[in-house]
Amino acid sequence: MPDLMILVLWAATAALLLTAVWHDVVLRIIPNRVPFLIAVLGLLLRAAEGQLLVSLPLAAAVFIVGALCWRQGFLGGGDVKLLAACVLMLPPGASAAFLLTTALAGGVLAAVYIALGRLPSRLFIELPGRTLAARIWRIERQRIREGGPLPYACAICAGAVVTACGS
Numbered sequence: 832m833p834d835l836m837i838l839v840l841w842a843a844t845a846a847l848l849l850t851a852v853w854h855d856v857v858l859r860i861i862p863n864r865v866p867f868l869i870a871v872l873g874l875l876l877r878a879a880e881g882q883l884l885v886s887l888p889l890a891a892a893v894f895i896v897g898a899l900c901w902r903q904g905f906l907g908g909g910d911v912k913l914l915a916a917c918v919l920m921l922p923p924g925a926s927a928a929f930l931l932t933t934a935l936a937g938g939v940l941a942a943v944y945i946a947l948g949r950l951p952s953r954l955f956i957e958l959p960g961r962t963l964a965a966r967i968w969r970i971e972r973q974r975i976r977e978g979g980p981l982p983y984a985c986a987i988c989a990g991a992v993v994t995a996c997g998s
Contacts, residue, residue, distance in 0.1 A: 861909025
């Protein structure tokens with residue numbers, strides 16, 4: 832596959848990952864079309880590189896384990912689909928690094944949320960006005976105070992980007 836085509840596929844994937852992060856931060860929902868489109872791009876890339884027969888079982892295994900985590904309440908359904916789609920996008924040999932990097936990024940995300948949750952309310956910076964950023968921040972502060980779910984797409988995106996740049 833020409834280098835330009837690979838670059839286009841990765842640019843589209845990066846845009847889709849940022850879309851997933853945005854939706855997860857704002858709504859705590861990852862639209863189904865995002866992991867679906869990443870999976871389609873990954874299938875195209877893996878087929879072109881002759882790695883499809885290795886990548887499909889890896890993605891299926893990640894999806895199955897992720898679904899078990901979802902049933903236990905450890906992950907959201909969108910997170911499970913996004914993880915499996917990212918496994919399809921990355922070379923098969925990078926799957927373990929991706930999962931480890933994602934887990935580490937998730938740990939950092941959790942630590943930040945725990946630390947923010949322990950801060951007194953008066954220490955939270957108040958964004959002025961009725962801008963979209965101010966509204967999102969107010970909602971996020973409330974989620975932090977209540978111990979709400981993490982926007983794990985942030986960790987998945989970080990894991991995918993770091994792994995893609997390293998491979």
